[in-house]
Amino acid sequence: MFSPKDYFTLNEIALMSLMGGLVFVMKTAFRMPLGIPGHTGIFLVIPVILGVAIIQKPGSGTYIGLVSGVLLSFFGLSGMHVFDVFQITAFGASIDAVGYAFRYRMESIQVGVLAGIAGNLAKMVVNFAVNLAIGVPFVVVAVGAGISSVSHVLFGALGGLISAYLAARLIRTGVISRDATGADRNDS
Amino acid sequence: MDLSRRAAAGFALVVLIVGGLFAVQLTAEEWLTLNPPDRMTPVIDSPETVHFGKNDFNYVSWKYRPYKEPLLIATGEDRDSLWYLMFVHANVTPPYGGNPKLGRTGYVKVDYNLHDLAGTAAFHVLALTGSSWRTNRIEGFGSSGLFVGGDAEPGTSMGPTTEMTNYNDILVLPAGVRKDPENAAPYSYYIHFDPASGGLNSLHVTRDLSRVKGEIIDTTDRSGSFYLTCSGGPAIDALLLLVAVDEMQPDTFSLSLNMQFIRSEG
Numbered sequence A: 001m002f003s004p005k006d007y008f009t010l011n012e013i014a015l016m017s018l019m020g021g022l023v024f025v026m027k028t029a030f031r032m033p034l035g036i037p038g039h040t041g042i043f044l045v046i047p048v049i050l051g052v053a054i055i056q057k058p059g060s061g062t063y064i065g066l067v068s069g070v071l072l073s074f075f076g077l078s079g080m081h082v083f084d085v086f087q088i089t090a091f092g093a094s095i096d097a098v099g100y101a102f103r104y105r106m107e108s109i110q111v112g113v114l115a116g117i118a119g120n121l122a123k124m125v126v127n128f129a130v131n132l133a134i135g136v137p138f139v140v141v142a143v144g145a146g147i148s149s150v151s152h153v154l155f156g157a158l159g160g161l162i163s164a165y166l167a168a169r170l171i172r173t174g175v176i177s178r179d180a181t182g183a184d185r186n187d188s
Numbered sequence B: 001m002d003l004s005r006r007a008a009a010g011f012a013l014v015v016l017i018v019g020g021l022f023a024v025q026l027t028a029e030e031w032l033t034l035n036p037p038d039r040m041t042p043v044i045d046s047p048e049t050v051h052f053g054k055n056d057f058n059y060v061s062w063k064y065r066p067y068k069e070p071l072l073i074a075t076g077e078d079r080d081s082l083w084y085l086m087f088v089h090a091n092v093t094p095p096y097g098g099n100p101k102l103g104r105t106g107y108v109k110v111d112y113n114l115h116d117l118a119g120t121a122a123f124h125v126l127a128l129t130g131s132s133w134r135t136n137r138i139e140g141f142g143s144s145g146l147f148v149g150g151d152a153e154p155g156t157s158m159g160p161t162t163e164m165t166n167y168n169d170i171l172v173l174p175a176g177v178r179k180d181p182e183n184a185a186p187y188s189y190y191i192h193f194d195p196a197s198g199g200l201n202s203l204h205v206t207r208d209l210s211r212v213k214g215e216i217i218d219t220t221d222r223s224g225s226f227y228l229t230c231s232g233g234p235a236i237d238a239l240l241l242l243v244a245v246d247e248m249q250p251d252t253f254s255l256s257l258n259m260q261f262i263r264s265e266g
Helices: A010-029 A041-055 A060-075 A081-101 A109-133 A138-142 A145-172 B003-034
Strands: B048-052 B059-062 B082-089 B106-115 B120-129 B132-135 B145-149 B170-172 B189-191 B203-206 B216-219 B223-230 B238-245 B254-263
Touching (some): A041 A145, A109 B003, A138 B003, A145 B003, B048 B082, B106 B120, B120 B203
Parallel strands (some): B145 B216
Antiparallel strands (some): B059 B082, B082 B238
């Protein structure tokens, strides 16, 4: 019988926590003053997509996003402070959803790119929602929505591409064992 | 559905979402074109000149001015003083330093002339944005304020004053106006500082427009000019200039203020 305690193994929880911490570390270490909305997506999606590729269970991406969101909130690295938890959790949850929809074939370029785009776009949309919730006028948020979405898609896609390559190499070298986790059993 | 078809559906969804967001952006830009800042109120660009005497100080306070927690009127030697206060309504377009598409960017120039000033006169600024007020800070980063020293002999009396014991969620009457509390509401400003927000970092008093955030100005020039600037936040709905003196003023005391909004490039 399914038990919540058995859903994620201890190893999986440790890996997801590490990946969440890696998102936080990357956000701190890679400070690129490009001034382009969504540019951090190029590296932030990598730990989440790889985590989802390795764990291959619904909720893994959400967990990774939640851990990194909590860390970013507590350390107050961005202007949004505590509201970062919503953005990054949505970021992880959307990659989670893409992984589930595509049966965790994250080594596929198409899937990796879509996952990166989905994560970055979700982060952007939640950021808009938080801005509206704290009283920023709608027109201020809306006037940059289109251009911002293009840059989010671009950097998310690039990050997804890198993640797909890394996942493929990890599978080829045997670090990620698709057979052992049953990833092939539901291929269509 | 195989992987390729799912991926194609996914990319199609992304294109739809981006297209939708572009539609929202174009709509917002169209709205801004139809609602330029010049049509926004209040728009009062003509100058306003007001004159005050010692009887226009209608409040008295021991060293504090309105904020969510009592804020000092002055620091240093003037800190622990009894101050006489008046709130001057600046009937001009308020200063605005934000997005030029959302407001008329500019500042308020104030020409002041003090005659027979005894003690120190302090000038602070308060502004209403929505339902919450803001004011200038005089301690910490971004402090600004004007303090003018006078050399006249103190007077022996002032006009009737109301003692300020609360500094937030209060009704204040403009300079020279005295009403019974039950009749005061229509003439008052309800000053409320939101406990959950700041309110100290966007309003400034400066004499140098290249220093928008201003500075603490101590001077003995009884006449001169200063500017009220805003370095962020939404547009201001109402602007008050708080003038405080720490001595009783002689009968010959007078204060003239000429205020005007000066439009600046966005």
